[in-house]
Amino acid sequence: MQSTKLAGILGTILKSNFTRLSRPYKLNFSITYWCQSRCQHCSIWTIKPKGELTLDEIKEFARQNPYFKWIELTGGEPFLRSDIVDIARAFRDSCPGLYLLTMPTNSLCNYDMEIKKIEEMAQLGIPNIVITVSLDGYRELEDKIRGVPGNYDKAIHMFNGIRELGKKYSNLLCVFGFTIINANAGQFEKTVKEVMKEIPGMSYSDFHVNIGQVSDNYYANINTPIVAPADQAMKDVEYLLENMRKVREKGVSRMAKTYLEIKYMEGILEFLRTKKSSVPNRDGELSIFLDSYGNVFPSIMTSRKLGNLRQDGNSLSAMVAKAGLGKEREQYFTACESYQSILGALLKM
Numbered sequence: 141m142q143s144t145k146l147a148g149i150l151g152t153i154l155k156s157n158f159t160r161l162s163r164p165y166k167l168n169f170s171i172t173y174w175c176q177s178r179c180q181h182c183s184i185w186t187i188k189p190k191g192e193l194t195l196d197e198i199k200e201f202a203r204q205n206p207y208f209k210w211i212e213l214t215g216g217e218p219f220l221r222s223d224i225v226d227i228a229r230a231f232r233d234s235c236p237g238l239y240l241l242t243m244p245t246n247s248l249c250n251y252d253m254e255i256k257k258i259e260e261m262a263q264l265g266i267p268n269i270v271i272t273v274s275l276d277g278y279r280e281l282e283d284k285i286r287g288v289p290g291n292y293d294k295a296i297h298m299f300n301g302i303r304e305l306g307k308k309y310s311n312l313l314c315v316f317g318f319t320i321i322n323a324n325a326g327q328f329e330k331t332v333k334e335v336m337k338e339i340p341g342m343s344y345s346d347f348h349v350n351i352g353q354v355s356d357n358y359y360a361n362i363n364t365p366i367v368a369p370a371d372q373a374m375k376d377v378e379y380l381l382e383n384m385r386k387v388r389e390k391g392v393s394r395m396a397k398t399y400l401e402i403k404y405m406e407g408i409l410e411f412l413r414t415k416k417s418s419v420p421n422r423d424g425e426l427s428i429f430l431d432s433y434g435n436v437f438p439s440i441m442t443s444r445k446l447g448n449l450r451q452d453g454n455s456l457s458a459m460v461a462k463a464g465l466g467k468e469r470e471q472y473f474t475a476c477e478s479y480q481s482i483l484g485a486l487l488k489m
């Protein structure tokens with residue numbers, strides 16, 4: 141079963157190297173805009189959402205779009221949705237090729253509740269679940285950037301708890317996600333060293349970096365100057381990249397993950413150097429962004445809506461065909477979207 145799903149996603153990735161796909165294989169889905177944090181770099185927490193998609197609407201969407209192989213459930217804080225496991229189950233039931241479920245978390249929900257939900261998701265039979273625990277600095281810096289005293293300690297506790305669960309569920313993996321912004325640029329190495337002191341047995345491949353972006357749609361932070369100077373951001377990325385190149389992984393899937401992370405970081409560096417993506421941007425074709433009101437966008441970075449599930453029905457390809465994909469896609473390089481574009485250009489690298 142697992143090998144069939146692996147063959148399915150590999151087949152799709154291979155196909156994306158030769159041809160344009162008729163439908164996306166990755167869904168980035170913000171399941172709620174509720175958030176209890178106070179981050180400097182993201183204003184989602186200021187939103188008081190009303191009329192978000194119900195579980196029944198999500199089930200119907202999943203039934204009518206059964207082709208996703210990779211789903212990211214994000215937010216807001218995704219674990220604030222009490223039905224997050226039912227949402228994951230709905231996609232598991234409707235998407236027979238679902239190979240990877242990824243979710244970020246701010247670690248601010250009740251620890252026992254979140255760990256219980258992650259365990260329930262690990263039991264759904266999805267071959268790979270990766271939780272990214274957001275961590276944007278060492279203790280004082282993380283708490284300052286996220287505006288929540290104690291956030292660093294909660295993130296460490298959550299990471300440890302998920303890692304412990306991972307000993308029981310081989311399909312469950314956890315990494316730290318560091319978003320480089322002006323307030324923490326140049327502080328990644330210090331953060332890694334502090335975390336490594338606290339958590340024994342950490343590897344550089346347990347960290348992931350992402351560059352801070354402004355977007356009037358998803359992050360709602362268009363008026364907040366958070367972008368790090370490119371030269372400082374590059375130093376942080378180069379630090380992880382150099383160390384990651386030295387990591388010797390055991391197991392094919394961890395080796396593949398590290399290889400892809402290296403390609404992704406090389407892509408970030410190229411983007412920071414040239415302000416252009418090193419691979420053709422294929423957002424809207426290989427991945428698509430659905431928000432919690434049912435709005436569909438090519439990516440988290442674009443505010444040009446392709447359609448809305450409630451008004452236009454559940455057919456994503458019909459929305460894309462009608463609205464088209466704009467040129468604005470060339471101006472960003474995001475963690476949510478760039479992996480698919482990289483994978484779709486692997487044979488040309």
Ligand SMILES: C[S@@+](CC[C@H](N)C(=O)[O-])C[C@H]1O[C@@H](n2cnc3c(N)ncnc32)[C@H](O)[C@@H]1O
Pocket residue numbers: 175181182184214215216217218244245246272273274317318319350351352353354359361366
């Ligand atoms: C928007 S959050 C949603 C999930 C959860 N609330 C969290 O913080 O992990 C998803 C990821 O986006 C990152 N992020 C926040 N603001 C960002 C920005 N302006 N540019 C790029 N990434 C950002 C967060 O650090 C987090 O890793």
Ligand code: SF4
Pocket residue numbers: 175176177178179182183184185215216217246
């Ligand atoms: S980054 Fe996550 S935790 Fe911070 S405000 Fe945005 S959604 Fe909330």
